[in-house]
Amino acid sequence: MSERPLLPILGQDVRERSDAARNRKALLEAAQRLVDHCGVESVTMDAVAEAAGVGKGTVFRRFRTRSGLMAALLDQFEADWQASVIGGPPPLGPGAPPRERLLAFGRSRLEQNLRGAALIRAASTAAPARNYAVYSFAATHLRYLLDQLDVAGDIALLSTALMAPLEVVILEQQIEIEGMDVERIAAGWEDLAERIIARRRS
Template sequence: MARDNNGPQSDSARPLELLLSRPPKERADASRNRATVLDAAARLFAAHGVEAVSMDQVAKAAGVGKGTLFRRFGDKSGLAAALLDARERVLQEAILYGPPPLGPGAGPAERLAAFVDAYLDYLLEHLAVIRMSETGSPGARYRIGAYRFWHRHVAILLGGTPDPDHSAHALLAALSAVHVTALLPELGERRIRAGVLRLARSLG
């Protein structure tokens, strides 16, 4: 699949372990500043909602300049993605090294169902922040390193289908934060979960 900075990227030739998100290597003072900013953002998002918080407010609460914040995180979607990094790593490591069926040792169909359940748990717990990380700019969702990990994992599990890359994108589309946010008031969590599991079974 051709690479496109504004659209889905398959990373089909890269081992899944290489796509595991890792905290950036940085100086101790830079690491402390990053932690201070992320802590301030988490507090403000929890208190006021993601949409209502500006980058100016985060910079003020963290005691850093607005320019520093933008240079470090790019925009609010970049800040949201950084805030989610630790949560994503927990799920990624469970997929790579944890017990079955989410981790290795179960069949592809069982692992795919376990992934859908685990990802929905993660998504629903952090829905507003994930939505911000995915929608801050056109195609933002597909540039996030975590998306490439989820896509690669699902494509591997769908390896026996005619087009695993496309099927993986189709399943992940049903797990986008915007899609789930729109359906949640009408369908509720149980129907959404059941519907995505049906879709996973049909793709596999």
């Protein structure tokens, strides 16, 4: 399971020196261990460096920033979910009619975002390009579904309109401050989806 970003990133690449590759793997493993063990927020870069038996500078060379490192972990975390969207069982995976896939997508994405909330938050500060990759997959899939459904209008924007209420910031506000429960939010999303897909191309 290579951890190269799924989407082709323009240019660069070239090939990583063997020591660099070894260190990157060690760092990711160490970071994952620390996250599992202490929780995302209490994982410091120094700790990761030490746990990987590597200098601090190396961590920053590999991942640029703390959120960059977290984004790398997030990529791994998302891999399973992406796989089940691409090739898993219906209705999330292929095989079900688009409308059912859409509804399954919403619920599943909602849960996935909540599961990865801490990681997502830690990965989101700055570095807009990096965690765009993970967002991008979901957005692309969603656009595909809307297109399949012959939805009329600006599909890129409508897709954003469906993704936005599933963002962690929004979800946590609803759950923690307004005291909504997940079921209500999921049902509300489905209603939203219905309203959006109600207008079709003639």
